Amino acid sequence: LAKTTQPISMDSYEGQEVNITCSHNNIATNDYITWYQQFPSQGPRFIIQGYKTKVTNEVASLFIPADRKSSTLSLPRVSLSDTAVYYCLVGPDTGRRALTFGSGTRLQVQP
Amino acid sequence: GAGVSQTPSNKVTEKGKYVELRCDPISGHTALYWYRQSLGQGPEFLIYFQGTGAADDSGLPNDRFFAVRPEGSVSTLKIQRTERGDSAVYLCASSPNRRTSGRGNEQFFGPGTRLTVL
Numbered sequence: 001l002a003k004t005t006q007p008i009s010m011d012s013y014e015g016q017e018v019n020i021t022c023s024h025n026n027i028a029t030n031d032y033i034t035w036y037q038q039f040p041s042q043g044p045r046f047i048i049q050g051y052k053t054k055v056t057n058e059v060a061s062l063f064i065p066a067d068r069k070s071s072t073l074s075l076p077r078v079s080l081s082d083t084a085v086y087y088c089l090v091g092p093d094t095g096r097r098a099l100t101f102g103s104g105t106r107l108q109v110q111p
Numbered sequence: 112g113a114g115v116s117q118t119p120s121n122k123v124t125e126k127g128k129y130v131e132l133r134c135d136p137i138s139g140h141t142a143l144y145w146y147r148q149s150l151g152q153g154p155e156f157l158i159y160f161q162g163t164g165a166a167d168d169s170g171l172p173n174d175r176f177f178a179v180r181p182e183g184s185v186s187t188l189k190i191q192r193t194e195r196g197d198s199a200v201y202l203c204a205s206s207p208n209r210r211t212s213g214r215g216n217e218q219f220f221g222p223g224t225r226l227t228v229l
Contacts, residue, residue: 032216041222045220049217085153093215098167099156099216101153101154101155
């Protein structure tokens with residue numbers, strides 16, 4: 001499985017755009033990049049998944065360069081409620097398989 | 112609709128005791144997963160069921176841990192002779208048989224059961 005590296009923590013202010021970058025130098029050809037969000041005392045929640053270039057949904061955007069060795073989760077205009085831990089995962093899009101989580105990035109949004 | 116539910120939300124037990132943790136997946140979801148999360152760490156995979164059978168139990172740490180899903184819906188994680196190191200949040204997740212395009216790695220997690228072994 002490709003190993004991922006992401007910052008331990010980040011700080012931001014309300015209304016700012018937050019970009020969290022994840023490195024995955026050993027990503028395999030059939031691997032996808034998936035991001036999850038976890039609030040305290042809750043289970044993780046799927047945010048977005050992509051293979052290459054750019055993916056956007058109602059919550060976030062995911063930017064993946066051509067070499068796919070890194071990816072950036074972009075959260076537009078964060079609010080206090082975006083304070084959470086964000087996990088970057090890399091693996092095949094087989095649907096039903098064990099997910100491998102790292103330690104994630106703890107995002108703290110301040111007023 | 113209802114999400115994944117887990118009971119109890121908290122469980123305190125003594126070292127050496129037996130515990131059972133229950134997971135009710137989203138109705139119709141054929142795949143069910145158990146994870147364990149220690150403080151400050153990401154969830155760690157334990158076991159995955161496809162229907163009634165365990166498709167992958169490679170994450171179970173030792174033979175004190177066992178899980179069942181007899182009717183392909185509710186699952187129970189069983190821990191024998193609990194140890195203090197078993198203290199963690201035990202998370203359950205489920206996913207549907209039919210994947211949504213662009214969301215193939217989406218699993219729906221419950222709130223977890225916080226297990227404390229004294």
